[in-house]
Amino acid sequence: MKITIYDVAKKAGVSTATVSKIINNKGSISEKTRQKVLEVMEGLQYQPSMIASALKGKSTYTIGLLIPDLSNPIFAEYAKYIEERGQELGFSVIMCNTDANPEKEQNYISLLKQKQVDGIIVAARFKNITLLKKLIKEKFPLAIIAKDLPTLPIDSVTVDDYLGGYQVTEYLLSLGHRKIGLIAEGDRSSEERIKGYRQALLDTGIQPVEDLIMICDKPTREFAKHYAEILLDKEKGISAIFGCNDLLAIGAMQAARERGLEIPDDLSVIGFDNTDLSTIVIPSLTTVQQPLRDIGHHVVDLLTEQINGTSRTTHRVVLLPELVIRQTTKQVENKTIE
Amino acid sequence: MKITIYDVAKKAGVSTATVSKIINNKGSISEKTRQKVLEVMEGLQYQPSMIASALKGKSTYTIGLLIPDLSNPIFAEYAKYIEERGQELGFSVIMCNTDANPEKEQNYISLLKQKQVDGIIVAARFKNITLLKKLIKEKFPLAIIAKDLPTLPIDSVTVDDYLGGYQVTEYLLSLGHRKIGLIAEGDRSSEERIKGYRQALLDTGIQPVEDLIMICDKPTREFAKHYAEILLDKEKGISAIFGCNDLLAIGAMQAARERGLEIPDDLSVIGFDNTDLSTIVIPSLTTVQQPLRDIGHHVVDLLTEQINGTSRTTHRVVLLPELVIRQTTKQVENKTIE
DNA sequence: TTGAAAGCGCTAACAA
DNA sequence: TTGTTAGCGCTTTCAA
Numbered sequence: 238m239k240i241t242i243y244d245v246a247k248k249a250g251v252s253t254a255t256v257s258k259i260i261n262n263k264g265s266i267s268e269k270t271r272q273k274v275l276e277v278m279e280g281l282q283y284q285p286s287m288i289a290s291a292l293k294g295k296s297t298y299t300i301g302l303l304i305p306d307l308s309n310p311i312f313a314e315y316a317k318y319i320e321e322r323g324q325e326l327g328f329s330v331i332m333c334n335t336d337a338n339p340e341k342e343q344n345y346i347s348l349l350k351q352k353q354v355d356g357i358i359v360a361a362r363f364k365n366i367t368l369l370k371k372l373i374k375e376k377f378p379l380a381i382i383a384k385d386l387p388t389l390p391i392d393s394v395t396v397d398d399y400l401g402g403y404q405v406t407e408y409l410l411s412l413g414h415r416k417i418g419l420i421a422e423g424d425r426s427s428e429e430r431i432k433g434y435r436q437a438l439l440d441t442g443i444q445p446v447e448d449l450i451m452i453c454d455k456p457t458r459e460f461a462k463h464y465a466e467i468l469l470d471k472e473k474g475i476s477a478i479f480g481c482n483d484l485l486a487i488g489a490m491q492a493a494r495e496r497g498l499e500i501p502d503d504l505s506v507i508g509f510d511n512t513d514l515s516t517i518v519i520p521s522l523t524t525v526q527q528p529l530r531d532i533g534h535h536v537v538d539l540l541t542e543q544i545n546g547t548s549r550t551t552h553r554v555v556l557l558p559e560l561v562i563r564q565t566t567k568q569v570e571n572k573t574i575e
Numbered sequence: 576m577k578i579t580i581y582d583v584a585k586k587a588g589v590s591t592a593t594v595s596k597i598i599n600n601k602g603s604i605s606e607k608t609r610q611k612v613l614e615v616m617e618g619l620q621y622q623p624s625m626i627a628s629a630l631k632g633k634s635t636y637t638i639g640l641l642i643p644d645l646s647n648p649i650f651a652e653y654a655k656y657i658e659e660r661g662q663e664l665g666f667s668v669i670m671c672n673t674d675a676n677p678e679k680e681q682n683y684i685s686l687l688k689q690k691q692v693d694g695i696i697v698a699a700r701f702k703n704i705t706l707l708k709k710l711i712k713e714k715f716p717l718a719i720i721a722k723d724l725p726t727l728p729i730d731s732v733t734v735d736d737y738l739g740g741y742q743v744t745e746y747l748l749s750l751g752h753r754k755i756g757l758i759a760e761g762d763r764s765s766e767e768r769i770k771g772y773r774q775a776l777l778d779t780g781i782q783p784v785e786d787l788i789m790i791c792d793k794p795t796r797e798f799a800k801h802y803a804e805i806l807l808d809k810e811k812g813i814s815a816i817f818g819c820n821d822l823l824a825i826g827a828m829q830a831a832r833e834r835g836l837e838i839p840d841d842l843s844v845i846g847f848d849n850t851d852l853s854t855i856v857i858p859s860l861t862t863v864q865q866p867l868r869d870i871g872h873h874v875v876d877l878l879t880e881q882i883n884g885t886s887r888t889t890h891r892v893v894l895l896p897e898l899v900i901r902q903t904t905k906q907v908e909n910k911t912i913e
Numbered sequence: 914t915t916g917a918a919a920g921c922g923c924t925a926a927c928a929a
Numbered sequence: 930t931t932g933t934t935a936g937c938g939c940t941t942t943c944a945a
Contacts, residue, residue, distance in 0.1 A: 241938055252916040257940055264941095267914060287689045288629045289938035292921050297626070299669070299690070307655035310648060317645035320672050329690065331637070332670045334658050351625045352637070352667065458855070484855075491857060517796070517825060517852055519832075579922055590932045595924055602925095605930060627922035630937045 240281050249277040260285055291353060299329045300540060301349035305337040305362040310512055311529070315360055315382060318533025326541050328355070339365040346372070356540045358382065361426075378543040380536045384425065392539040394532050394554045398426045401525045401558040402433025405479050405507045408560055410441050413569030414477040414505060418449045418468035420489060421481035422456035430481050430509065449475065453485065461488025469496065469504075476504065476569050483508035483515050483524055490518065490565065501567035511561050520564030528556045578619050587615040598623055629691060637667045638878060639687035639695045643675040648850050649867070653698055653720060656871025664879050666693070677703040684710070694878045696720065700762075716881040718874045722763065730877040732870050732892045736764045739863045739896040740771025743817050743845050746898055748779050751907035752815040752843060756787045756806035758827060759819035760794035768819050768847065787813065791823065799826025800833075807834060807842075814842065814907050821846035821853050821862055828856065828903065839905035849899050858902030866894045 246253040258264040333345040356378030380392040421427035451464035480486025486508030511526035542548035596602040671683040694716030718730040759765035789802035818824025824846030849864035880886035
């Protein structure tokens, strides 16, 4: 038989109200009864039921996390750090893998509400914007990662992809590269990274060449290889390729190697995301690190502030990526650097 | 204001009991009232509170998942498929990242019980065996993955590592390899894989050479490279290396390449796990695939059977791994195969 | 400082 | 077929 607050109260010779106060550190209790009750709780191995307390209107100390695909390492890391921070703050997280499917999103959200979660975190690639709007209207605690919806008043944490793209390009330029190919995936993050790439070129007085920008239909290594070959075929030889994620960059490396180019001697390559892949590959990949842990911790903080009513204003947190220089980048040879 | 079963009952002109019966498809209700009530529920956008129904002793339709490290792709996949199957069966999953820390395990379990989860799934590397024993004694629904504790009566799903190791070795032998180095990590799975390796050798009439078995202190690529170098240094040249996971195998590949050996011409390499890494690397890695999805689905099934009281006997499910042949393995040259 | 009692939203016996 | 009602385990007001 599960033991309840009544058992504790009876055994300690006090009322349930007293026990409840002690559990929640409320009201004023004499040190003597407090000790007594604590002892009894210990002895009985009493665990208050969060269900009952939730029914009384208190928090469930549970949040929902909607993620498109856990098998994507980036998302898995988000999940990890969100859980980590949640745990620190006393919140459990219910994982929901949506496959970026609007219907699943719908179902999950409605389920989470039935379970009375205190708030919801949504990771990138969320499709069902209507749903988000509804939650906002209801003032349901909500925070999102990595997809800033400029038109919606939501707490969000984003990494500055624009800056990331800029940094990559700036670095390559500083190494003397002038023709820099780019291979991207067709999503919002990539767009920003491309903008940063363009801006860096412009800031150095170089007109971006559209032919050097390749958008993959799908972010696979095969596509990357394919487009890298096209880039490498162009008349005016490029000396560097920026892959908008590590996998794409690795595809480019492989394409280069297959036609006998040495990396980084004949071609510099930079990736994005600093996944495990970047250290597996040889030579190890220069790439951009997203502050995954910070991102995860930050969203949770934003969300719990809403839950606790600590915060009334909406925050858009933008975190900065960081260039991780490894072995696939090198000063350009046979060129005078101005 | 949250709308409750009372609101529905009032608006539909029936009692809450009737509404409850309709929600749960119990008792007998005239088609007319059913329709009426359903309509009202729809109109009111009524969502029953699972909290309240849980307090009445019903299920929470929530299970806990304890995993050591979500940033390990294998575990992330477990999590993904467990969530997937849970979702299909109507269960949410609360993610708990334990870092294989017995205290965290303890805290999570106690928390999960407070939240009245219906059951708990524990993934490999669980430390706190005492805790498990306690849960079993309480008949708390429990199932584990990938770590069979021969002494405990727990539903478990395991992949047959022994067979995996056997298959790898058998395949290498069939290609004519006779001296096969092995690089392993120091865990239980590896032990089994090593046993399989030994057995396959013995079955072919070859006495396993202890010097060819290397156990890494930590499962990093660096250690793997280090031990691969030692293996490659041995007087009697080996012609193949079996890395007990993909990362180790890749370390071996790199060590080989650094001393000018061609893969697979001069050395065959096989990994284990069929992670993304195995297709990134060039040549792509021959490896062993674990049926991750099956594993995930199976544990959930075992657990929910316990929860529903459908099953009273304990199951140990053993799933079979599968050799995925790619480009790092090759028939041995300059040798007559018997 | 303590306790009595109402009620959170739902379910399930039991009665009608 | 439908409704009345007593809880599930807890919190909280209010009175003592």
